[in-house]
Amino acid sequence: MxxxxxxxxxxxxxxxxxxxxxxxxxxxxxxxxxxxxxxxxxxxxxxxxxxxxxxxxxxxxxxxAYRDRLRDVLLENVPVQWGKKLVRYEETDEGVWVNFDDGSREFCDILVDASGVNFPVRKQKIPELQIxxxxxxxxxxxxxxxxxxxxxxxxxxxxxxxxxxxxxxxxxxxxxxxxxxxxxxxxxxxxxxxxxxxxxxxxxxxxxxxxxxxxxxxxxxxxxxxxxxxxxxxxxx
CATH class of the missing domain: 3.30.9 (D-Amino Acid Oxidase; Chain A, domain 2)
Known part of the structure; x- marks a missing residue:
């Protein structure tokens, strides 16, 4: 806790x-x-x-736990952008640039991939990993x-x-x-x-x-x- x-x-x-x-x-x-x-x-x-x-x-x-309610609790006061699809990322010495399919990009300190084995982040980070x-x-x-x-x-x-x-x-x-x-x-x-x-x-x-x-x-x-x-x-x- x-x-x-x-x-x-x-x-x-x-x-x-x-x-x-x-x-x-x-x-x-x-x-x-x-x-x-x-x-x-x-x-x-x-x-x-x-x-x-x-x-x-x-x-x-x-x-x-009730998963939907837990998600709401974790997202409280957290800015979320829905409808964004990540296509690739770029690592730099300062952090990570995240590129989306609509042409926009965001900069972050840490990129967390929590969307499953077929997500682009896994494919880019570990391309040799076989499913x-x-x-x-x-x-x-x-x-x-x-x-x-x-x-x-x-x-x-x-x-x-x-x-x-x-x-x-x-x-x-x-x-x-x-x-x-x-x-x-x-x-x-x-x-x-x-x-x-x-x-x-x-x-x-x-x-x-x-x-x-x-x-x-x-x-x-x-x-x-x-x-x-x-x-x-x-x-x-």
Whole structure:
């Protein structure tokens, strides 16, 4: 916590809410395809995000953050220019010139590349680096899940906030969630217009690309349509 500005530290609970006592278990568990528990290490529980920094290194501790809110916290009071595409950079003794596709350029002391392996910075800095296909597919979707389904999940897998389930074909499912209901704001409307609580959940599915075939290709996946991703994963499982 001492490494980040106090303004950011004070706002961290917006992205990483305090644990819900006796409801959430801030830890990791692994189950087989029938729900039998394979692994659930002991994790040190805490009252708020600030306690994590004080937990000794010999203890395990983990939590789940809301990524979009964390991004907003980190960007607060930070000038951001959207819609800019970097094409190349030039290093000098004084710093770095960054060139964009619209012809503009900016000077900086440090250039941080955090946009993935296909970003121009990596290609320019380490052109000899090869990207190897490991023959695996990783599908991730953020979804809204009603309480009755979360209750069923907890009944089978327990209340660990990070849950991994192993399949029969080398595949696996990873679920990360917080057992904090979504605020019933105007922008959130569940399809049944009921008062049932809903939870934000991240579901990731990992499988060997060899499992893809003509049948699975019938399910067209649109990265901007979570429902299509979920249908694809359901079909693969």
């Amino acid at each position: 001492n490494c980040i500005p106090s303004s950011v530290a004070l706002n961290l609970p917006k992205a990483i809410p305090n644990p819900v006592p006796d409801v959430e278990y801030h830890g990791v568990s692994a189950n087989d395809h029938e729900g039998n528990l394979l692994l659930r290490p002991l994790f040190k529980q805490f009252k708020n995000i600030y306690e994590i920094a004080e937990i000794p290194d010999h203890f395990l501790s983990v939590t789940v 190897n296909d490991i023959g695996a597919t990783f599908v991730v979707a953020n979804v809204v899940v009603p309480k009755h389904l979360i209750d069923r999940l907890i009944k089978v897998n327990g209340n660990s906030l990070i849950q991994k389930t192993l399949g029969l074909n080398g595949d696996s499912t990873l679920i990360a969630l917080r057992l904090i209901p979504i605020e019933q704001v105007q922008n959130f409307k569940n399809k049944n217009n009921s008062d049932e609580l809903h939870y934000r959940t991240m579901i990731a599915y990992f499988y060997s690309s060899e499992l893809d075939n003509e049948e699975t290709e019938k399910f067209k996946v649109d990265d901007n349509n979570p429902a299509s991703v979920v249908e694809h994963v359901k079909n693969m499982i």
